[in-house]
Amino acid sequence: ELCGCSCAGEDQSVCGGGTHNSRGGWVSSVECSCESRHNKVYDTEEYYRRFHVFTENKKTIDRHNAGNHTFTMGLNQFSDMTFEEFRKLFLLTEPQNCSATKGGHVSRTGPYPEFVDWRMKQKNFVTAVKNQGHCGSCWTFSTTGCLESVNAIATGKLIPLSEQQLIDCAKDFNNHGCLGGLPSQAFEYIKYNKGLMTEEDYPYKGHDDSCHFEPALAAAFVLDTMNITSYDEKAMVDAVARLNPVSFAFEVSADFVHYKEGVYTSTQCKNTADKVNHAVLAVGYGAEENDTPYWIVKNSWGTAWGIDGYFLIERGKNMCGLAVCSSYPLPLV
Numbered sequence: 001e002l003c004g005c006s007c008a009g010e011d012q013s014v015c016g017g018g019t020h021n022s023r024g025g026w027v028s029s030v031e032c033s034c035e036s037r038h039n040k041v042y043d044t045e046e047y048y049r050r051f052h053v054f055t056e057n058k059k060t061i062d063r064h065n066a067g068n069h070t071f072t073m074g075l076n077q078f079s080d081m082t083f084e085e086f087r088k089l090f091l092l093t094e095p096q097n098c099s100a101t102k103g104g105h106v107s108r109t110g111p112y113p114e115f116v117d118w119r120m121k122q123k124n125f126v127t128a129v130k131n132q133g134h135c136g137s138c139w140t141f142s143t144t145g146c147l148e149s150v151n152a153i154a155t156g157k158l159i160p161l162s163e164q165q166l167i168d169c170a171k172d173f174n175n176h177g178c179l180g181g182l183p184s185q186a187f188e189y190i191k192y193n194k195g196l197m198t199e200e201d202y203p204y205k206g207h208d209d210s211c212h213f214e215p216a217l218a219a220a221f222v223l224d225t226m227n228i229t230s231y232d233e234k235a236m237v238d239a240v241a242r243l244n245p246v247s248f249a250f251e252v253s254a255d256f257v258h259y260k261e262g263v264y265t266s267t268q269c270k271n272t273a274d275k276v277n278h279a280v281l282a283v284g285y286g287a288e289e290n291d292t293p294y295w296i297v298k299n300s301w302g303t304a305w306g307i308d309g310y311f312l313i314e315r316g317k318n319m320c321g322l323a324v325c326s327s328y329p330l331p332l333v
Contacts, residue, residue: 061074098182162198245281250320253269
């Protein structure tokens with residue numbers, strides 16, 4: 001049977017179809033802990049279909065964890081979904097022309113620190129992990145996350161910014177709301193629009209709406225967009241080491257959805273610009289004791305996923321195309 005588990009004291013959040021406890025979940029009776037972290041209610045027919053999907057995903061997770069891998073998988077809020085269902089709800093569905101982004105970032109020669117984490121500099125320069133819900137708006141969270149950090153580094157003030165404004169208002173810059181977009185194009189929108197409002201003044205709805213931008217309430221501004229030359233992962237290291245977190249896109253494949261901890265590597269994903277389907281934020285980098293280098297990455301699937309909403313991914317091999325489409329803004333302060 002299935003049993004509903006909930007974790008007391010967790011935040012409520014709105015994700016697509018309705019309000020749910022972001023740390024509750026359906027799990028099998030032998031796994032009735034809070035690992036699947038999502039309360040959901042099904043009718044009988046859907047219940048058994050979801051249980052079948054859940055069981056197959058659990059087998060995949062157990063098989064993976066029994067093998068020799070650099071990362072472990074675990075049950076999470078997506079464990080009752082097929083990858084095709086997940087892809088349609090959470091990933092970019094419009095093709096993203098990353099190859100159109102021109103360079104602008106100029107690298108230096110180093111040397112660079114072995115470990116960088118913008119959450120642990122002189123102070124924290126990274127806002128809390130957010131949840132995009134049932135909307136392919138990852139690009140907006142990558143954009144706001146980067147601009148929030150860049151702004152905080154320049155001004156000392158860490159202010160959450162509005163993803164919903166980007167969903168509603170940035171379509172003239174080749175972005176498509178809940179169907180996808182690119183941080184580089186979103187930075188261009190903010191630059192020419194003359195500002196982005198705060199999350200408080202323009203709160204997240206998780207669906208497309210009409211534009212409600214109020215210029216007088218703009219709180220963050222972009223002087224210019226700095227694109228890092230495609231495939232130049234060393235330039236990404238340079239930017240994160242010397243300057244600030246960096247937005248990037250990559251391809252999410254089925255083995256990524258159940259990531260729990262460790263350094264993610266994959267042979268399932270592709271590494272070309274035409275395959276990227278998810279945008280995130282590199283907030284730092286480091287290396288494992290066995291010398292596997294990694295990026296520290298902020299995701300937008302809530303804190304119940306991964307390492308409290310973050311993941312590590314192998315660095316230096318353009319893993320899943322992470323170096324084909326990276327950028328950051330120069331702040332106007």
